Amino acid sequence: MENENCILRLSRYKNSLLKLRHLGLTRVFSENLADAAGVTAAQVRKDFSILGIRGNRRGGYQVDQLIGQIREILGKDKVHNFVLVGTGNLGKALLRYPGFEKSGIKILASFDIDSVKMEGQTNIPILPLEELDGYIQKKQIQFGIISVPDFAAQQVCQIMIRAGIKGILNFAPIRLQVPEDCVIRNINLETELENIIYFVNAANKEGKQP
Amino acid sequence: MENENCILRLSRYKNSLLKLRHLGLTRVFSENLADAAGVTAAQVRKDFSILGIRGNRRGGYQVDQLIGQIREILGKDKVHNFVLVGTGNLGKALLRYPGFEKSGIKILASFDIDSVKMEGQTNIPILPLEELDGYIQKKQIQFGIISVPDFAAQQVCQIMIRAGIKGILNFAPIRLQVPEDCVIRNINLETELENIIYFVNAANKEGKQP
DNA sequence: TAGATTGTTAATCGATTAACAATC
DNA sequence: TAGATTGTTAATCGATTAACAATC
Numbered sequence: 001m002e003n004e005n006c007i008l009r010l011s012r013y014k015n016s017l018l019k020l021r022h023l024g025l026t027r028v029f030s031e032n033l034a035d036a037a038g039v040t041a042a043q044v045r046k047d048f049s050i051l052g053i054r055g056n057r058r059g060g061y062q063v064d065q066l067i068g069q070i071r072e073i074l075g076k077d078k079v080h081n082f083v084l085v086g087t088g089n090l091g092k093a094l095l096r097y098p099g100f101e102k103s104g105i106k107i108l109a110s111f112d113i114d115s116v117k118m119e120g121q122t123n124i125p126i127l128p129l130e131e132l133d134g135y136i137q138k139k140q141i142q143f144g145i146i147s148v149p150d151f152a153a154q155q156v157c158q159i160m161i162r163a164g165i166k167g168i169l170n171f172a173p174i175r176l177q178v179p180e181d182c183v184i185r186n187i188n189l190e191t192e193l194e195n196i197i198y199f200v201n202a203a204n205k206e207g208k209q210p
Numbered sequence: 211m212e213n214e215n216c217i218l219r220l221s222r223y224k225n226s227l228l229k230l231r232h233l234g235l236t237r238v239f240s241e242n243l244a245d246a247a248g249v250t251a252a253q254v255r256k257d258f259s260i261l262g263i264r265g266n267r268r269g270g271y272q273v274d275q276l277i278g279q280i281r282e283i284l285g286k287d288k289v290h291n292f293v294l295v296g297t298g299n300l301g302k303a304l305l306r307y308p309g310f311e312k313s314g315i316k317i318l319a320s321f322d323i324d325s326v327k328m329e330g331q332t333n334i335p336i337l338p339l340e341e342l343d344g345y346i347q348k349k350q351i352q353f354g355i356i357s358v359p360d361f362a363a364q365q366v367c368q369i370m371i372r373a374g375i376k377g378i379l380n381f382a383p384i385r386l387q388v389p390e391d392c393v394i395r396n397i398n399l400e401t402e403l404e405n406i407i408y409f410v411n412a413a414n415k416e417g418k419q420p
Numbered sequence: 421t422a423g424a425t426t427g428t429t430a431a432t433c434g435a436t437t438a439a440c441a442a443t444c
Numbered sequence: 445t446a447g448a449t450t451g452t453t454a455a456t457c458g459a460t461t462a463a464c465a466a467t468c
Contacts (some may be wrong), residue, residue, distance in 0.1 A: 003435075007408050011401040015383065025337050029449070038385055041449095049451055057444045059449045075407045093303035096398075101385070105407075140409055144404075166413065167406040173225065173309070175248055179212075185370040186401050189304075189379075191221040192315050192395050195283045195352075196377035197315075199393040199442050200352055203376065208307050213459075239425070251425095252461050260426055267426045267468045 007074075009187045012170060013044070014070045021063050029060035050057050072164045074105050081141050083165075084110040086148030087126055090171055094145060095122050107145070111151075132156075136163035146170045217284075222247045222278045225253070231273045242412060264411050268413035286314050291351050293375075294320040295366045296358030297336055300381055305332050305358060317355070321364075339367035342366075357381045 016036035020028060030048075034041040036049070046178055048054065053069050055061035084091055084107050096102075096112055109125050111132045127135065143167045148156055153172030160168060167183040170176055173191070178184050226246035230238060237254050240258075244251040258264065263279050265271040274366070281287055292318050294301055304310075305320055321342045339346065354375045358366055361367070363382030370378060377393040380386055388394050 002412075003280045004405065004409075005435080007405050008243050008401060010408075011398070011404045012385075031449090040437065042439095045449095045451065046436075055450065058448055059444075060449070067245075069362055073408070076404070080403075080407050089303035089306040095297035097399070099400055100403075103403075105400070105403050123325050127434075135273075143406065166235075167410040169402055169406060181413060183413070184408050187397060187399075187402065188221070189307070189397075190309055190315070191218060192379055192397065193310075193313075193315050194221045194284050194286070195214065195217050196353065196393050197378060197396055198220075198283070199291050200377040201285050202212075203391060203393070217458080241425090249460065252463095255427065256460075265426065267466075268424055269468075270425070418421095 002050055006050060009037070009039060009043070010045055010051070012039075013047075014067065014074065017063055017067050017070070021067065026063050027060050028063055028066070030055075033061070051119055066114060073205070079104050079106050080143055081139065082143045082145055083132065083136060083141055083160075084145040084147065085112070085129070085160075086146060086152075086171075087112040088147065088149075091145075091147040094147060095124050102203060108139060108141065111135075129149065129156075133159050133163045137166060139171045142166045142169045146172055146176075148172060150174045213259055214350055216260060218346075219247070219249060219257055219269075219283060220261070220280055222249075223257075224277065224284065227273055227277050227280070230279065234356070236273050238273055238276070239271050240265075243271070285383075289314050291317050291349065292317045292355055293342065293346060293351055293370075294351045294355040294357065295322070295339070295342060295370075296356060296362075296381075298357065301332040301355075301357040304355060305334050318349060318351065321345075339366075343369050343373045346375060350374070352376045353378075356380045357380070360384045368390065
């Protein structure tokens with residue numbers, strides 16, 4: 001019943017609610033929250049309905065309580081352990097990204113073929129790729145981030161899957177083959193930029209010949 | 211008529227076609243391409259129909275020609291100039307990302323409040339934020355990347371818009387306010403990870419109580 | 421020509437929006 | 445109670461898929 005968009009919106013509701021709480025609000029109506037999150041009020045109520053979140057028929061929703069419920073649904077009441085493979089430019093940036101730790105996302109270790117690429121820059125160890133499989137199994141890790149070059153991504157993915165990873169965030173610009181019990185999300189920077197470029201160019205052309 | 215998903219798929223078709231060409235194919239049918247890109251054959255034909263790409267009713271599509279047409283639609287026959295604002299971990303990684311240059315995406319300059327953050331590491335200059343507005347206007351740049359912390363993002367966005375930027379890739383975890391003639395795409399790492407975590411946890415629960 | 425594949429129209433599916441009865 | 449807002453059902457909208465006539 002819950003679709004992907006619904007859960008993506010849930011993250012947005014959470015962020016908007018944190019902002020509204022910071023502004024001093026203790027209650028919101030679906031209308032307020034919708035405005036803050038940039039969706040319709042019907043969408044908010046529908047999403048909450050799907051997820052079993054309910055408010056008060058005249059009082060709307062208590063901000064604190066609502067944040068708590070959403071956090072629980074998103075699993076933010078627990079810390080989730082990750083491995084990261086590929087400590088190039090992007091991988092390094094992710095290792096140093098301060099937003100993860102406070103958000104319950106903990107990268108326990110990173111891996112690279114060239115494990116001496118960067119030492120001591122963070123307190124997250126960089127281990128040789130051969131240890132990836134054993135590490136995941138030993139620590140029972142379920143989540144992985146792939147930031148290796150495209151030609152290496154599928155192989156890394158296979159190691160992860162075999163070792164028990166169930167969710168992968170993939171930055172390599174290829175479509176990874178995964179069994180259906182593995183959740184995957186792709187971030188393809190080039191595709192994102194191509195999309196922006198297309199629509200800006202399209203608008204340019206439209207403007208010129210109305 | 212062309213919707214966002216259609217254009218995102220177009221990038222995928224392009225990538226798949228490059229792979230197929232590398233494998234030695236000179237022609238494809240909608241069926242082949244669909245398989246390679248992970249969509250249905252009807253989807254491929256529909257997308258091509260929308261975009262005015264046409265093949266041969268028995269011979270399918272010529273790979274080279276098709277790649278050429280898609281590249282042109284995506285504007286990949288030209289170089290597009292960008293500015294990047296925010297040279298923290300992520301910004302630095304993007305500046306060093308080798309994939310952009312070969313893909314017609316050229317970051318001309320980067321900006322930061324602290325412009326001495328990193329010198330000489332790439333050949334892309336890092337300039338003080340005060341020069342952003344003038345630089346964009348002087349060079350007539352249409353595209354920007356925002357990789358500053360959330361509290362600074364809206365302000366940077368406003369400078370970009372005022373100076374003439376029409377397309378923005380935003381990594382800051384907030385919803386930027388932009389006029390409707392400005393194209394924006396957001397990449398929110400935390401949201402992506404939350405999504406993965408949610409669906410893996412959901413699958414875990416399902417498995418335990420069938 | 422006969423057969424295969426496109427290009428397009430119609431059918432289906434799913435997600436969003438609107439409407440309104442339930443109820444605080 | 446009267447009024448306002450939720451929660452849910454029905455209507456709408458748009459995107460994907462299926463089907464098939466056109467045609468190479």
